Amino acid sequence: MKPQITIKDLTHEAKKFCEKMTSKNHKELIGVTDGKAVGTYVEHCFQNYLSEKYFIQSGNSAKGIDIPDPYINTDIKVTSITQPQSSCPFKSARQKIYGLGYNLIVFVYEKIDTFDCCRLNFVNCTFIEADRTADYTITKRLIEMCKDGANEEDISAFLSDKNVPGDEIIYQNLAMEIIKNVPKQGYLTISNALQWRLQYKRVISLENTVKGVVNFDWK
Structure with missing residues (x-):
């Protein structure tokens, strides 16, 4: 019987997966320039790799994340080193302040093609x-404002100035929550588009100095 996967297993296996994928010839991807196609390929490979070793509860796929298993609750993101970012479905302004509601595992690759070979050099995994x-x-400034004794009006005005998606009522409700529950420092760059645009350069450069952000080195 396969063991139930844990977060510790997930991070351990991600490192081994990168080693395996970096050494493989991905013939299916020769000449493929569509980053989304490459990302989907890697995501499926990783999910299959995990399912061969572990029991993973299917959970509720309606959550829209790759591994909705309640023990894992993690979305897989795959992005090229030339422009390490991707998009994520928009749900609420609250995500910008308190996070997406699930973990992320981010694979950053460099794709190198020849006429008969495709290498995916995984340069980072976080x-x-x-x-x-x-x-x-946003979170950096909100933490500072709370430390300085900002009130609900101050925070509501700040959210409005930053064009956080929402109206006056949403800002007021968020302001009340922020004062009672100061957010943790976030490490993504999230735009205000209809889809979140996530940029990962900051987390890639942290080098394991922040609890909750783990970079793997397998070289």
Whole structure:
């Protein structure tokens, strides 16, 4: 019987997966320039790799994440080193302040093609806990404001100035919550588009100095 997967297993296996994928010839991807196609390929490979070793509860796929298993609750993101970012479905302004509501595991690759070979050199892999997936700039300033004794009006005005998606009522409700529950420092860059645009350069450069953001080195 396969063991139930844990977060520790997930991060351990991600490192081994990168080693395996980096040494393989991915003939299916020769000449493929569509980053989304490459990302889908890697995501499926990783999911299959995990399912061969572990029991993973299917959970509720309606959550829209790759591994909705309640023990894992993690979305897989795959992005090229040339532009390490991807998009994520928009749900609420609250995500920008308190995180996406699930963990992220981010694979960053460099694709090298020849006429008969495709190499995916995995240059980085990062696991980001759910409460660290908020916007860096917004959370940094909100933490400072709370320390300085800002009131609900101050915070509501700040959210409005930053064009956080929402109206006056949403800002007021968020302001009340922020004062009672100061957010943790987030480490993503999240735009205000209809889909979150997530940029990962900051987390890639942290080098394991922040609890909840783990970078793996297998070289």
